[in-house]
Amino acid sequence: MTGRLSDCALRLTPVLLVAAVLAACGGPPPEPGVMVDGQRIAVIDVHLHTGTWENTPPGFRKRLTDRIPRGFKWVMGPFMDRALSARSILGQLDDAGISGGGVFALYSPHTTGIAPNEFVSAQIAPHQERLYGFASLRVDDWNNSSVAELARLEAGVQMPGMRGIKLAHAHQQIRFDDRRFDGIYEICSRLQKPVYLHTGTSPNPGTRTEPPFADPAYLEESIKAWPGCTFILGHTGYDTFNKALTYVDSAIALAQRYPNVYLEPGAMGAERADEVRVDFFRRVKSGGVIDKMIYGSDGPQFPGYVDSHLKAVVAAMREIGYTPGEMEQLLSGNFLRVFGLPPIEVGGGS
Amino acid sequence: MSRKAFAMVAISCAALLPVACSEPPPETRAVKITGTASLPDGTVPDGTLHVQAYHASAGAGHLRHPLGELGGFITQPEAISGSVSYVAGGGEGLVIHAWLDVDGDGVHCTPANRAEPAGLTVVEGFPADEVQVRLTLAENCKSASWFFPPVAAAQ
Numbered sequence: 001m002t003g004r005l006s007d008c009a010l011r012l013t014p015v016l017l018v019a020a021v022l023a024a025c026g027g028p029p030p031e032p033g034v035m036v037d038g039q040r041i042a043v044i045d046v047h048l049h050t051g052t053w054e055n056t057p058p059g060f061r062k063r064l065t066d067r068i069p070r071g072f073k074w075v076m077g078p079f080m081d082r083a084l085s086a087r088s089i090l091g092q093l094d095d096a097g098i099s100g101g102g103v104f105a106l107y108s109p110h111t112t113g114i115a116p117n118e119f120v121s122a123q124i125a126p127h128q129e130r131l132y133g134f135a136s137l138r139v140d141d142w143n144n145s146s147v148a149e150l151a152r153l154e155a156g157v158q159m160p161g162m163r164g165i166k167l168a169h170a171h172q173q174i175r176f177d178d179r180r181f182d183g184i185y186e187i188c189s190r191l192q193k194p195v196y197l198h199t200g201t202s203p204n205p206g207t208r209t210e211p212p213f214a215d216p217a218y219l220e221e222s223i224k225a226w227p228g229c230t231f232i233l234g235h236t237g238y239d240t241f242n243k244a245l246t247y248v249d250s251a252i253a254l255a256q257r258y259p260n261v262y263l264e265p266g267a268m269g270a271e272r273a274d275e276v277r278v279d280f281f282r283r284v285k286s287g288g289v290i291d292k293m294i295y296g297s298d299g300p301q302f303p304g305y306v307d308s309h310l311k312a313v314v315a316a317m318r319e320i321g322y323t324p325g326e327m328e329q330l331l332s333g334n335f336l337r338v339f340g341l342p343p344i345e346v347g348g349g350s
Numbered sequence: 351m352s353r354k355a356f357a358m359v360a361i362s363c364a365a366l367l368p369v370a371c372s373e374p375p376p377e378t379r380a381v382k383i384t385g386t387a388s389l390p391d392g393t394v395p396d397g398t399l400h401v402q403a404y405h406a407s408a409g410a411g412h413l414r415h416p417l418g419e420l421g422g423f424i425t426q427p428e429a430i431s432g433s434v435s436y437v438a439g440g441g442e443g444l445v446i447h448a449w450l451d452v453d454g455d456g457v458h459c460t461p462a463n464r465a466e467p468a469g470l471t472v473v474e475g476f477p478a479d480e481v482q483v484r485l486t487l488a489e490n491c492k493s494a495s496w497f498f499p500p501v502a503a504a505q
Binding site for chain 2: 057114140178217
């Protein structure tokens with residue numbers, strides 16, 4: 001497989017050159033922020049992925065290449081390696097007018113693959129003023145490796161540029177109510193590194209879709225046990241697999257009840273969420289948890305995704321009648337508050 | 351080379367490209383699983399049994415991991431019977447996890463209902479077309495990774 005990819009990669013070189021020329025010919029990036037009622041609002045995208053084709057499992061590779069014609073699937077490897085680099089991520093942020101982004105480490109060998117802490121830190125270290133790293137750990141042999149893995153996490157969150165912890169119970173095949181993993185929340189609390197947890201489902205092969213792996217309600221006992229740990233419920237329980245808001249109210253209820261619970265709307269701006277997006281942001285507003293929502297996209301996915309995701313989310317908020325102040329909280333203010341960062345200056349606004 | 355010959359070669363190359371990097375479809379197999387599940391005191395409980403089969407390990411290199419999911423079925427604890435299809439060469443070994451759906455909601459425990467026991471067994475002699483298992487449902491609300499891999503003897 002690797003040899004075949006290498007042969008094919010050679011043939012890809014001219015394609016990449018053409019793409020690079022086209023990219024170089026693009027216009028200047030837009031001004032940072034989004035304009036709302038004459039006020040320019042800064043944006044931070046907490047949810048971005050890096051990684052390599054080499055560390056992507058076969059099932060996820062297949063999903064990524066399903067839409068590519070047979071015989072041209074080899075294009076995806078070199079494309080993905082380039083698209084998930086820090087430089088490319090920054091390019092997507094620039095194109096969308098986004099000031100900064102969270103970049104996740106991954107240890108999900110069953111599903112989406114591995115992006116080690118060291119790799120993420122090396123990617124973001126030169127760009128720490130804009131990219132914020134989230135460290136993670138393996139959990140697939142916890143009965144034997146918990147001590148070593150918790151040490152890996154503790155070292156990871158202290159690497160250059162790392163500001164939080166990333167978990168994905170459904171991808172890592174662990175239940176939210178499995179209290180063996182409370183050691184992770186102890187590190188979160190002691191080192192003050194917020195933990196981002198994927199909640200809800202996902203269309204990625206190998207993802208567990210049953211409620212104990214998807215519904216954040218199963219996490220409540222750990223949330224109560226670790227009040228000093230900030231829990232960011234990624235995707236706010238969005239059931240991506242079924243394109244439904246199955247666990248969204250459950251996530252909102254936790255954010256209402258616990259001061260250490262925040263939410264994130266990752267992938268809610270994707271085309272896949274077109275039918276549920278407005279309903280989602282309406283529930284967030286009526287639930288009174290706009291001050292708990294931290295913007296994220298689940299990018300970069302494909303060229304232009306980060307920008308189109310932001311536009312779709314802003315359009316939904318406009319439609320529902322979010323005020324500029326509410327949008328500012330959701331798009332950057334809550335992130336800056338939770339992570340203890342100074343305000344971002346963008347022209348003509350916050 | 352004439353222009354016509356060059357065009358012919360170019361068209362032929364373009365036509366061959368779509369098959370140059372393609373792979374044959376994977377071979378699938380099936381394993382029939384039979385047996386029984388009981389509580390630790392030996393009694394066979396009421397309720398439906400949700401059975402899930404896994405390879406003991408799957409993947410390669412850094413991506414190698416325990417519990418490569420194969421598939422599952424719903425059956426009765428007193429007479430487990432079902433089959434699971436899987437891709438040949440996708441992993442090694444066979445592990446069976448099962449849990450008892452006491453309240454019939456199809457969900458293995460809820461935050462309020464914490465009494466749906468689960469168990470796991472490692473099947474010897476796999477690959478095979480048919481395997482027989484005896485499961486003890488001893489732990490409430492536990493997924494397969496709670497049981498497997500077990501704590502290594504050296505620790």
